[in-house]
Structure formats: C-alpha cells, structure tokens
Amino acid sequence: xxxxxxxxxxxxxxxxxxxxxxxxxxxxxxxxxxxxxxxxxxxxxxxxxxxxxxxxxxxxxxxxxxxxxxxxxxxxxxxxxxxxxxxxxxxxxxxxxxxxxxxxxxxxxxxxxxxxxxxxxxxxxxxxxxxxxxxxxxxxxxxxxxxxxxxxxxxxxxxxxxxxxxxxxxxxxxxxxxxxxxxxxxxxxxxxxxxxxxxxxxxxxxxxxxxxxxxxxxxxxxx
Ligand SMILES: Nc1ncnc2c1ncn2[C@@H]1O[C@H](COP(=O)(O)OP(=O)(O)OP(=O)(O)O)[C@@H](O)[C@H]1O
Ligand SMILES: [Mg+2]
Numbered sequence: 001x002x003x004x005x006x007x008x009x010x011x012x013x014x015x016x017x018x019x020x021x022x023x024x025x026x027x028x029x030x031x032x033x034x035x036x037x038x039x040x041x042x043x044x045x046x047x048x049x050x051x052x053x054x055x056x057x058x059x060x061x062x063x064x065x066x067x068x069x070x071x072x073x074x075x076x077x078x079x080x081x082x083x084x085x086x087x088x089x090x091x092x093x094x095x096x097x098x099x100x101x102x103x104x105x106x107x108x109x110x111x112x113x114x115x116x117x118x119x120x121x122x123x124x125x126x127x128x129x130x131x132x133x134x135x136x137x138x139x140x141x142x143x144x145x146x147x148x149x150x151x152x153x154x155x156x157x158x159x160x161x162x163x164x165x166x167x168x169x170x171x172x173x174x175x176x177x178x179x180x181x182x183x184x185x186x187x188x189x190x191x192x193x194x195x196x197x198x199x200x201x202x203x204x205x206x207x208x209x210x211x212x213x214x215x216x217x218x219x220x221x222x223x
Contacts, residue, residue, distance in 0.1 A: 014065035092158030
C-alpha cells in the first residue's frame with residue numbers, strides 16, 4: 001500500500017441504538033480518513049461517542065449506517081468471522097482497563113494473539129516483554145503486577161503481532177500521571193518502531209497534540 005492511500009476510511013457513519021427512552025443516535029454522519037503511519041487523536045467529552053466509534057473502527061460492533069474501510073477491506077461488508085480475522089491480522093488494542101486475561105501469566109497473555117494466528121509465539125512474546133522492561137515478570141499473573149506493569153503487558157500484547165493499526169482507548173485513564181506519561185512515551189516509541197497507524201481516544205488535549213492530527217466529537221458528530 002502506498003503512503004498516500006488511506007488505511008482507514010470512514011464514510012457517513014451512524015450508530016443508533018434502541019433504549020427504554022426511545023431510539024438514540026450515538027454517532028451521526030461521521031466521516032474521516034487516516035493515512036498509513038499517521039497518528040490520529042479522537043477527542044471529546046464523556047459520552048460524546050469516542051469508545052463507540054473506536055469499537056466500530058475495530059469491527060467489534062456494526063454501524064447502523066455508513067461504510068468503514070480498513071487496510072483496503074470493506075469492514076462493513078464482512079461477516080463476524082471475517083471481521084475477527086481482519087482484527088487478528090491487522091489490529092492491536094489497548095484499553096483503559098488493561099483487559100488482560102486474569103488466569104494467564106504475562107507471557108501467556110502476550111503469546112495469545114500470535115497463537116490465534118498459528119504463529120510461533122514464545123520467543124517473540126518474550127522479546128517484546130523484555131522491550132517493555134518486563135523480562136523479570138514473565139510468569140506473574142495480572143493481579144501480581146502494578147497498574148503500570150499491567151498496561152505494559154497490554155502494550156506488548158497489542159504490538160506483538162506487528163499490527164498495521166493500533167487502537168488505544170484512554171490508555172492512561174487508570175494510571176497516576178507519572179506512570180501514565182511513561183506508558184504514553186512507550187506507546188509512541190513502539191508505534192514508531194513498528195510503523196503502526198495509531199488511533200488514540202483521549203480527553204487530554206496535551207496528549208492529543210502529540211498525535212499528527214485530531215478530530216473532536218460532540219454528541220456523536222465531528223465538530
Ligand atoms: N449499547 C448502548 N445502548 C444505549 N446507549 C449507549 C450504548 N452504548 C453507548 N451508549 C451511549 O452512547 C453515548 C456514547 O458512549 P461512549 O461510550 O461512546 O462515550 P465516550 O465518548 O467513550 O465516553 P467516555 O469518555 O466517558 O468513555 C453515551 O451517552 C452512552 O450512554
Ligand atoms: Mg469511552
């Protein structure tokens with residue numbers, strides 16, 4: 001894929017849900033595109049639709065309207081299995097709440113995405129855990145790790161498949177500011193090393209400035 005081509009293209013995206021109080025438009029007419037290796041911040045206050053948008057971009061949920069193209073594939077035309085495969089191959093995630101599997105060690109958590117792809121897992125998983133300075137914590141379970149350490153495991157897990165796109169939803173939301181700053185530095189470093197396209201959800205304008213570009217959501221619309 002050439003440098004100019006969009007790796008993510010979103011066209012007229014809408015998400016409407018039915019609730020006890022009637023139907024609710026969470027996202028309305030959202031359009032934008034992201035080029036390969038670009039970094040984009042999605043800003044907006046709580047409830048503006050940021051996580052919903054990220055879930056749609058990642059193929060975790062389907063829109064009510066509109067199109068999403070991811071890595072040249074029309075995500076919105078794939079079935080569930082097709083979306084899962086596209087995610088496994090091309091997408092990494094980091095969440096606010098780490099979301100490590102509690103019954104797996106740090107090493108096993110990082111091995112998992114490679115195992116799902118049928119790839120050799122142990123050596124690459126160990127190597128990236130060493131890269132995030134957790135080589136001495138391979139056999140620890142999540143509850144035996146600090147919040148910052150858990151998020152470093154999550155970063156290792158996200159990058160271990162060398163995804164083309166990384167989605168991060170408030171990755172420092174559960175960390176103190178110093179630990180959070182360290183995690184963000186690491187995220188941007190890994191992003192550079194792996195030439196990954198980064199989509200970062202945040203309500204922190206300073207953090208957004210570290211991204212090449214930003215868009216702001218208000219009540220589900222890009223403003
Ligand atoms: N399945 C659902 N059913 C009903 N309402 C929903 C559903 N999912 C999200 N919403 C509503 O849609 C709005 C957007 O939610 P979303 O989680 O995307 O916001 P956000 O911008 O990520 O907020 P925050 O910064 O607090 O994480 C919220 O008002 C939320 O209550
Ligand atoms: Mg959110």
